[in-house]
Amino acid sequence: MATVLVIGAGGVGSVAVHKMAMLSDIFTDVTLASRRLAPCAEIQKAVAKRTGKSINIAQLDADNVADTVALIDRVKPELVVNLALPYQDLAIMDACLETGTHYLDTANYEPRDEAKFEYHWQWAYQERFAEKGLMALLGSGFDPGVTNVFTAYIQKHLVADMRTLDILDCNGGDHGRAFATNFNPEINIREVTAPARHWAQGAWVETPALSHKQSFDFPEIGPRNMYLMYHEELESLSKHYPELQRARFWMTFGDAYLTHLEVLQNVGMTAIEPINYDGKEIVPLQFLKAVLPNPGDLGATTSGKTCIGNIVSGTHAGAPRTVYLYNICDHAACFAEVGSQAVSYTTGVPAMIGAALMLDGTWMKPGVFNLEQLDPDPFMSMLTAHGLPWQHIDLPHAPEFD
Helix, strand or coil: CCEEEEEEEHHHHHHHHHHCCCCCCEEEEEEECCCCCHHHHHHHHHHHHCCCCCEEECCCCCHHHHHHHHHHHHHCEEEEEEECCCCHHHHHHHHHHHHEEEECCCCCCCCCCCCCCCCCCHHCCCHHHHHHHEEEEEECCCCEEEHHHHHHHHHHCCCEEEEEEEEEEEECCCCCCCCCCCHHHHHHHHHHHHHEEEECCCCEEEEECCCCEEEEECCCCEEEEEEEECCCHHHHHHHHCCCCCEEEEEECHHHHHHHHHHHHCCCCCCCCEEEEECCCCHHHHHHHHHCCHHHHHHHHEEEEEEEEEEEEEEEEEEEEEEEEEEEEEEEEHHHHHCCHHHHHHHHHHHHHHHHHHCCCCCCCCCEEEHHHHCCCCHHHHHHHHHHHHHHHHEEECCCCCC
């Protein structure tokens, strides 16, 4: 039915192309491209072994618009699925505009020289994509992505008049390493060390990074400490649901992780400004990324579960209601199916689902969209069908977490 070009051969890219190969009635021809060809070849071999299906591979410098245009012209995909670094979003969107190709990503644009991830750069592409009859789907991962769809589903079916939103992200897994990040170390550490922001009464409230801690008893995991953070879905959800009086994002971190992170910050290893070392310019955080474990290699040693979900309070049918809608994902089960841990799985599966809904016409329309702007029901059905089942419970009241 469709030819697809996937850019990015990390853990998320591996999950996405595995899942596309399992849905070959929609994804008839898949090409996986990355800066280095070797990871693509490894994934190609793994996909063939697990699914019996063949994917194509290509080498690509996605920072170079001309190179990306040339590859798109050669592959002729209907859709480019961008699972590369968020620094490359705009360059890949430019290549899609030049070639008349639809676009999807899982994380919003972030400049290399500033830890600032915002949607406004990509929202500015709205008219250009609409005029060419092209669609760009932004943030089709889990958070952002599934959490946006959860919000839309809750508003449609469970809490029509939403007032507060709390997104809770818990990774209860153990990878057995002294210190490792569960997705790209450079992006992860930039995100965690940035000041926290949440939406309250129509304005952003900024607080120091990791300064607000709460304990929460996560289903099938148990009590964990979670910290207030800024996450990109808050930007789009606060825009598209102006009735929200408060919107917050929380993520769990263990004490050992935070201790390692504090030491690395204190010695300058998380800095993004280049320094001179032995006559060469290096970025400390990029060097740190090179010496830390590759998140894509953690699947074989990771056990435990993730739990990510939304708590929304407001009124429904004239009565107060608070709903907790969440997914639980098992690291070992993910590895058994596609050879990746749950953090990659929970991002790669929604990327495949968003792509499928674009390609089969369910979600396809011209312009630039976040997932909450589209009908949540078909996405929610595909989550259950493709390995990310969800459930919801009623809670007595909105959590304070103050």
